[in-house]
Amino acid sequence: MRLCRLLPLLFLAVSATFSCSKKTDQEQAQNPTTQADGEEIDPYQNITFAFDEPVAPATPEGRWDTTRYVQFEPAIRGKFKWANEGRELVFSPYEPLRPSTVFVARLRPAALPSGQQKLTLDRSKFHTPLVALGSAQVFYGRSEQAVGTAELRANLLFNYPVRPADLRPRLALSQNGRPVAFTLTAVEPDHTLGLIINQGVKPGEPLQFTVAPGLQAVAGSQATSAPLVAAATVPEQETLQVRELTGSVLDGQPVVTLLTNQPVAVADMQPLLKVEPEVPFSIEAQESGLLLRGGFEVGKDYQISIEPGVRGALGGQLIERFSQGVSFGNTTPSISFASAEKAMYLNALGARSLGLRLNGVKKVQVTVAKVYASNVQQILRASKQYSGGEEGEYEGDGESEGDGDEGGSYQYYDLENMGDVLFTRSYTTAALKKQNGLHLLNLSLKDLEFNAPLKGLYVVRVQDTEHLWLREEKLVALTDLGLVARQNADGGAVIFLNSIRTAQPVSGATVRFLSTNNQVMGTATTNGQGVARYDSVAGSRLRLGMVTVVKDADFSFINLPQTRVETSRFEVGGLTSNAAHYQAFLYGDRDLYRPGDTIYTNTVVRHDDWRTPPAGLPVKVRLLLPTGKEYVNLGERLNATGAVESRFILPASIMTGLYTLEVLTGNDVLLTSRQVSVEEFIPDRLKVTVSAAPTMVRPAETVNAKITALNLFGPPAAGRKFEVEFSLKAKSFSAKDYPGYNFAIQAGTGRSALEDLAEQFPHERREGETDAAGRGTAAYVLPDVHDMGTLQGTAFATIFDETGRPVNRLATFEVQTQKALFGIERIGGLVGTHQDVAM
Template sequence: MLFRTVSRLPLLVLLALLCACSKPSQNAAADPNGEEIDPYQNLTFQFASAVAAPDQQDRWDTVQYVKFEPAVRGKFKWNSDRELVFSPSTPFRPSTTFTARLRPEALPADKRGTTLPEDRAKFHTPYLQMQEPQAFWGRSAQAAGTAEMRVELPFNYSVRPADVQPLLRVTQDGQPVAFEVTGTEPGATVRVALNQQVRPGSPLTVALAQGLRAVGSDQASTADYEKQIQVPDPQALEVRSVAGSLQSADPAITILTNQPVTTAELRSALTVSPTVAFETQELESGFVLKGGFEVGKSYQVSLRQGLRGGLGGQLAEDFTQTVSFSDERPTIQFASADKALYLDALGSRNLGVRINEVAQVKVTIAKVYANNIQQLLRAGTEYGYPEYSEDEGGGEEESEDGEYVDRSYQYYDVENLGNVLSERTYSVAGLGKEQGLRLLNLSLKDLEFTGGLKGLYIVKVQDTERQWLQVSKLVAVSDIGLIVKQGKAGSTLVFANSIRSAKPLGGVAVRFVSTNNQVIGTGTTNGDGVAKFDTTAANGRFKLGLVMAQQGSDFTFLDLSRSRVETSRFEVGGLQSNAARYQAFLYGDRDLYRPGDTIQTNTVVRTEDWQSPAARLPVKIRLLLPTGKEYASLRKELSAAGSFEARFILPPSVMTGLYTLEVLTGNDVLLTSRQVSVEEFIPDRMKVTVKTDRAVAKPGQTIAAQILAQNLFGPPAADRKFEVEFSLKEKTFAPKNYADYSFSLNSGARRRGSYGSLVSAPLADRFENTVREGTTDAAGRGTATYEIPDYTDLGTLEGAAFTTVFDETGRPVNRLATFEVQTQAVLFGIRRQAELVSTGQKLPVQLAALSPAGQPVEATAQVTIVRLLWETVIERQGGRYIYNSQQREQVVLNRTVPVYAGANTDANLGFVPAYSGEYEVRVYRPGASTFVAQRVYAYGDGDTQSNSFEVSNEGEVTIEADKEKYQPGETAQLLLKTPFPGRVL
């Protein structure tokens, strides 16, 4: 036994030496910058002995127990007497080394000798690293219709593409490859487009030199990165990655491939299990699935063998991968956009919030007082804590007692503009839920709605454990809806109506506040809910910026700069007034004169209420040369009827061009103007008239153009040559009472466009002009005939007989006669509807059948609905891949529908778009090749959510009159069509 024991001693000594040697080696390999932490985590400090008193525990505190360098804002909480937790208000700066120092002055006097744990004295966030790059084929941004190789460089932080460009080098077989970094916005993925051809099968080497900084970090990378990637074969479709994520708080699956894939190809090759409704959105190298996916569940995504990519490559074998959304980062987001500001006080007062992976939230409600609203709104869109920049050291601020200045409302500045009303903690599971949203109810009591101090509310929702996870929203709780109309002269009208009932609110106190926050006027709405204020009266130095309204406990406001309606697309000009308050109408005997002629004019002047001005009112009329200089000026006086006459003699030597006549008051206020032309011209030597033997014709009939030529002041123009060119074109069919219907015909034929793509051929391609020649007889008459081709189903055509008769000198005299050709007995129309419709909802189609005279008739129509799909085929030309896009039509419905006379017919097709995309509804006579079409774009609810679009504060009102023209004294009946029920002002 002793021998065996002694024989093992050398082995034990060797193991001891190895252990002793390994320990210094591990210490040498340790990071001198300390432990690595996640930018989004809380920090926990464990002390060896008790530090905190019982009354300091289990509550968040702004006392700065630990000082960080660079500075980090946040709050502290003692979980126990020796465990301190720090929660940052914003994530820790990326790729940054931090040092922590315990502040003894923040501790009790008997605990000031306590020191921080060694593992927390120095730490760092993950260093900037380039992850595995990937190559794929995409559409070229430089040469349209071509494909190019692209490389994605993923980083663990956002970087600036401009910083990557000088540090990056791409080679193949040792030779440099020209490239260009695409995009300018910082991001975690930088895309590089290769500007020259690369060989599949030979790897690319991507080298990134040290010196790159992440956005928000001042610490540059200290290591060189070099990665090799394979160039994908364009003839083989490969799946690069499949990942689940939350996009705007909605689950989505992203599938990346090595070349583009169209949704048309995916329809039959893609399956998801368990089955859910989803929509597909194409990416430059893959696609995204959005729809009814749920967080916490796993889904199996499968692609069948044979799936074809945009380059023609095929998937070699079936592909299946499981995706889940359980490991997503926690998020909090309001459902409504920032522009949605007003909440009806008489409603349920619920705010929708999307909350994921958060157990408890703290809801803080603050009030900004009325006199500070403008200051709050002018702060812009920044709110919360600002991102650190390279020039800022963190912006740490502390008071004399060592406490942080709480900047949780830095954007809103509640401390200086208002007060916090309430702070409550809610369990997310206990909040109401509807359509995937958590409902946060605002109590009138918590809002101090009946209190005397009024204002705007700020609602902040914050994770109780992660101070940086927070979102804020401006909310105005009121039932008073305001509409403000400002006139150019300074008059302002305020309309107050109930948001809930749209009824006018009388007795509402209105205050008008200037842009420099001064109350420049007050008023009260009358029984119609209208208050008027003249901003020009004694307020020349002030500009109206805000309107406040209060009725009892209800208070609201309207900021004019944020709520202005853009009117440039509407005809809102109307009659323009002038300083004299007169309107004038100027007319003459003609618009064209020759040198030596006399210009005769007459002017009628009226007041703005259409009364005649006082007799003998002095006025002036002047004639301006084409150069703008005054040629002549006359002083006149109005007659008892409020009019005057004037004439200007043009000498034979006067310059030619466009002259301007202006009418002014005696003190030079311009009332109206008119332009006339002075030109040298030779009158025609003969008079030519032409007319057709019938005004309306049908295909197959003959049209005769009858010509009569007469010499002016002489005998008939006998033996004069003439030419008649017959032409046809499509005539717009616009029957009365059917203004919201479309009757435009589509030829049904296609042709190559200017860029090689197939486009719809116009009807004009079917028409050819025909020329007839002849000579007038002794009576100056001539006839030219034209046989109308046997056209069918082309609607109503407008024919023209363009006639040219030559006088004895060969000078032409032109005249035109028109006629109508009816190619079909019944014209079908489709009622126009919104271009954007929802998937999963019935598509309404209303039809009309009219005679060429515009009268309703009974007929049978063929209705076809097609889905328009685009397929991209790539061809190899000259060493590059060229895209060739082709449109394919998929018929999804084809049905015969009776159309009745005397009423608009609902086709009652029962068609519900199942997929997002472009659809076309076609109506035509059974057997016809032409059709009337209406295009719509169906958009799936799964592709968006309630805050994907800004809330619109505009509603377009259509006004229709019962007559086109009215006589003085008649009454006009106007029909106002509104987008929703309410009150028209």
């Protein structure tokens, strides 16, 4: 059971306690603390009923009672145990409680010990949290309607999955009191629902999201009675901003979520992102940011930093260095396997260790069962059952806690009629070996009865001893035999058997071919190459469904319906033979030519059975124009090696486009073809260099851009017109001796004071002509500004040749607007109010 797929992990697991006493119903009705819906409890927790005196003997440690002492409405499936010397009755549900639901608990007198049948509950009602809107995220994304453009998007984050059809009529969006049009893009229920904003909004101003009352969570029974409100500021598209950095546990694995205001390419971010302390990690692109997966560990703190210069997909650039700490503390307890859900093969000759992600779990109970070979198809086809509890869940009372509809999220494998339980053991989390943030569960061949004559598939179950809903199961095939099957169109199959450890073929293995209804269709033995064949019986009503292999004590299988490779995206049609029964291979010196060049090609011809054709065999090699008409047809003869060389001369006036080369037999049977491109392209005729002097200047000083232009393989380019455009932009500064200091200049609004620099200092253009030596100079007087940090200037020069074709070059220079730069050391963590901070 994967908790993150059932309910959002937004609440801390605490213990809800219900007091019980011998008060009458009238006395309880007069209790002023009684609330209409009772107290709020977390969906992920046990429920404890406290008594003022011992009621029953304490349950032995590690055991749970299946007797139903308390009846819940709606029904909750789970188990009980007595704790604290019989003064507390602890109930642990099989799955997290239903969201946004009011529950009623009643003691069942018939199940209580003798003499305690008159006990009643002081508080019989309790409820899980109602639907809440956590926050709203606003960002830019690539438009799917107009390629190459951006669109403003938003995500609404709820604490439970919500149906888009329920949200759409209740959601309203506004800015400064004016309604804003939007389109809800989400289709399936989810915690996060996305939308596209269809009209222009003002950057820097907040958007108001309002959800009218009446919204209900999926599987919840209580709707909201008050509006849900959230706000988010519209970001600037010109600047790349990191909106949020959070650490969370996803499917049991710690991950770091990096939210940005526009998409970022993984290749651009990878070299500029650092994690301290260093851990191996990978970056995955998300709609609104990036996701970091790797060797992160729960309970540790990490520092994530991004160097300036990263560009977003929409052109925004990160101006200043970003650095923030992230941790994975106080996460909801969870259990999961490190391997993918479909991965089941574990090498029998290896370490035989399963990786577990245990978060907030102190002790687990491990149960291993074997499903026998004759039932493997059944368990793979049925997968997991949807219900709650095990056989004999409620003993002694003869009643069932509902029909199972309330527990539709709890999944387990039905093993009672398909195999046997081999062992059940308890492990403390601290006792399990740990590697790369994973706890390792070792499987012994002796415990698994690996050498027993009855072979099969294993089911490994890991469950928290104190919280029964924390439970995960996995199918494991312990083997060193790797199978690859190729099924023919007539139903036959070819089996390739290799060792997983050495990749060597395995010979002498017994192969059984089973139908989809579990009947043996045939047997075979692998040869020296590890190959076994099955020829289908003509007219047989049976269809091949699974292949099993036994070699000494090892057992393996491959289930064909679940392992089939979809081939629609591959070229699997094979080679189509032609009427001449020849194959031709055509290649050339390159794929791109200019008018006036010569195309050189070589052709190799072979029979279908790879024999070399006789020398002197006539073939035709022809070149087709882009229009499809024949341009040249050469009659050639093969040499003794079955090859022939050809060449085609392209006149300078030939048309450009995509040409086709074809090889045909003497009687015009097409053997092969190849396309080449003929294009007209002209290199630069000028060699241009640009330099800025001086490279380090002060405000109000003059910068000279010096240009030198030379004709390629000729004299200086005299009399050529040129343009030079000067511009200034902010340049981030960092001191090598002060790595933890921030030298950026911030405005009072929290934005960089240099963000509007382009508007304050517009670009200036200078024009001129080169002299007889091909040289030119453009001067730029810097504005007299101060206290703006370090600026970077750019001189972008454009020189035109005799045909008016431009050649561009640029030079940079640095402007220091203050004699000394002041930096503030970054504060290591969060600081409360009224506390001294060392600066």
